[in-house]
Amino acid sequence: MPDNLQSLVDALPRLGEGVVVTLQLTLGGAALAFVLAVALGLAARARSLWLRTPTRVVVEFFRGTSLVVQLFWLFYVLPVFGFRLESMAVGIVALGLNYGAYGSEVVRGSLNAVPVGQWEATKALSLGPVHRVRRVILPQAWALMIPLLTNLLIQLLKGSALATYILLHDVNYEIGQLRIATRDTFFSYAVGLLVYFALAYVLTLGMNALEVRAKRRVGAGPTLREVVRLAPVPTSVGAGAA
């Protein structure tokens, strides 16, 4: 066991590099996924069939064909068609496309969940289409969609472990290295799973903070400062950090 700890200490810098790679994939993939999710989610609600049909096809395609297949397709097959991407780009694009498609359903659902009266009110005030969505509808939908986006973000983090198989040195890869160094499968994998657990926990905390802020902005729920401080919050509205 002391040997294991020594190996772990020796492996810490590399494990740190693995965390950086995993975070690059996760945050890069999440950024791409978010942009796609908003674009596809808005397009899925368009009145024109010319916009809605291709959107549906794209969303169902990327939801339906499995992340693993998409990732390896981009890695092995895309170069045949003359596009060769770096491993990191392959990872970010695959994660972004797959979870962007899932996220678009969340965005669409949250936009639908904003009460009709809000849409009507924007019309009564004769706000322009951009203004209407940006200032009234999106802030409310945003508060609704964050918990669901949090789930997707954790899924995306977990999916990023595939990167090992497209030759990236992420956390998953470094676990394997630690196992070789310690010759102790249980120890190295327990450490690795805890690293992933900690990453997921930190991401969840960050998203919960975002949720509290978003709810506060639309006038529902306490401020972040009220949630974080130790004294009980004197409102009956549930804290968003649950």
Added chain:
Amino acid sequence: MTGGLWSWEQAAAALPPILEGFRVTLVATVVGMVIAAVLGLVIALVRRSAGRWLTVPVGLFVELVRSTPLLVQLVFVYLMLPSVPALVIGCTVLGVHYATYLSEVYRAGIEAVPRGQWEAATALDLPRARVWRAVVLPQAVRNTLPGLGNYAISMFKETPYLFSISVVEMFTAAQQYGAATFDYTEALTMVGLIFLAVSYPTSLLVRRMENRLA
């Protein structure tokens, strides 16, 4: 790769091993889902009714399994138990991983059973086991069916992770074919399309069930 990017001969040659793998994919999905459905219910009931000494460790286990990659869990268990067949490990790990998701689906389903049902059961002085079996669970399971369906589709699409423990399901079959012929195009594309061809109609069915039960 003689002429053109897509060769139908290659596609035809890759199809038999892929279909062979598809059987394994189906077996893994069905067995994994049965394990997940049963274990998920057990977890949900334990977290609801047991004492602290049981709910706290079970809750921790659920959180740990839910927020770490399936891929790492598969390889971990595979390396720890070298004598167990890979497919058995694959089904079990898939089942346990999804059980942690399904326990939340069950929890929501149980909570959605109206309070009046519990009160009526108490008023009738039914024994506790009977309340669960005859009153609460039948209604709760109805609430959870669409959730179970969606997770079954999602598990189906995650079976390719079994490549990491060398179970030759559909995706692994395609990859092996690609590695042997240096031509991944047809095999990988077909596997993706087969996943789509199965999961999309199934998701439409689940959506219909959702609307009918709502």
